[in-house]
Amino acid sequence: MKACLLASGFGISRAFKGGPGIYAWSLHKALSLVGIESEVYYQYGEVDPFYLSENCHHIPGGIKLEVARDKNQVEGRYKTEIDEYDIYHVLSSENLAYECNKAGIEPLIGPNIIPNSSPSYCVKYLSPAEVNMRREQILHEQSLIQVLKGRFWLHQSMWQRTEFERLGMIDVEKNCRQLHNGVDTDLFKPQDEKTDEILWSGRDWWPKQPKIFAGIAKNLPDEKFVAFSDGLLPFSLPNVKITMGLVHYQIAPRLNGKIFLNCSSTENESLAILEAMSCGMPVVISNASGNPEIVEHGKTGFLYDIEKPEQAVKYINLLSEDENLRDKIGKAARKYIEDNFSLRCMGENAKKLYEEARG
Structure with missing residues (x-):
């Protein structure tokens, strides 16, 4: 064939x-x-x-x-x-x-x-x-x-x-x-060295909800955020670093933060989320559209109500304060991707x- x-x-x-x-x-x-x-x-x-x-x-x-x-x-x-x-x-x-x-x-x-x-x-x-x-x-x-x-x-x-x-x-x-x-699990794989950063990917477009992302980052001033984007975002915060111009495969070695955050109001089957999970990152994602189909709440990541971003702040704090929990959820996420995606x-x-x- x-x-x-x-x-x-x-x-x-x-x-x-x-x-x-x-x-x-x-x-x-x-x-x-x-x-x-x-x-x-x-x-x-x-x-x-x-x-x-x-x-x-x-x-x-x-x-x-x-x-x-x-x-x-x-x-x-x-x-x-x-x-x-x-x-x-x-x-x-x-x-x-x-x-x-x-x-x-x-x-x-x-x-x-x-x-x-x-x-x-x-x-x-x-x-x-x-x-x-x-x-x-x-x-x-x-x-x-x-x-x-x-x-x-x-x-x-x-x-x-x-x-x-x-x-x-x-x-x-x-x-x-x-x-x-x-997901290419050989390309998107856990890294030996982890950073203390929270990662987000998107752009200045309503489905990705950059304003919700900005609100979450503003409510966590002691956390470091990295935003992977194809352009400037409609805000400037001291704890958010914007990284632009990367091709898809160049993202892989950079998915080594402590948490991956998604704020989208609509997703089909988000490759960005799947790749973060493949890299062993615990994810905190909105419960919109197709997202609940790829994350089991509390086991391979956390889901929050897109209308209640304070829930995302709660889950980020929970993960940020517990390295063992991050490791447990990250390993479960990696296995889930290997077995299904x-x-x-x-x-x-x-x-x-x-x-x-x-x-």
Whole structure:
């Protein structure tokens, strides 16, 4: 079996983002562990050389699928023979799914295509202009469900599947399948030397709630915080150091703080949280959307009510004052990732899914 993985380059440029580019790279590595050959094509964007190889290609001009006898560059677009692969998997970009359909291919679709419209409970965080934009996004996403033809729509978390239902997808049991994120546990592993810092990753964007992060940091003036971001944040605090411009893989050796904090109002299946857990860090995360699916409260981390950030302060104090508890939870988190979110786990799940998709 040979798979074609199609994704945008978002997430693997010179700015820490995460996203579909990382998902494609991880899936490529995961498939190799279970004996499935695959090639990755990143469309548009910028791609750090770390994520390129003989079988991982960057196509800046976009990807075009046509019936052809060989591969060649045509006006900066990639042309490939449609029977070259057994599985086409569009991880992101509705345009790539359209390209597959135009060539008579019904690919696996997702999980990074819909939803982009904010969940219903997040409307209160939006400006009037963003509320109007959300209405337009919903209509567009509903049309995608009707127009795009795929073997299955894929979701990472079960929460994401409920979002498919919000958008009007019918018979999700038949039309959807789950494929979790995967973590490179050899790259993201516990470090021998730990720092006394509390880590957070995000940007100046309402889903990441940087203001909630700032409020928590302000209420813990004796703690040191490091914020990994792709730009400046809307606050300045003496106990918060902002680190910008890192590529995803460069984060790995820096996940050696004493606690990882997440303040998001919505997450699907957060790779940043999973990678922190893989590095043996105890996590304190919001109970929003998909987060409760990946952390067992009190055992592999702590969940707090996003509307009550004082709970996060309480759990940070609890962990900060008890090194043995940090070590216990960090080790449990690492084992949980190894057992459920390693690349081998991802590869085995994808193999079953691909075999089902082939019929």
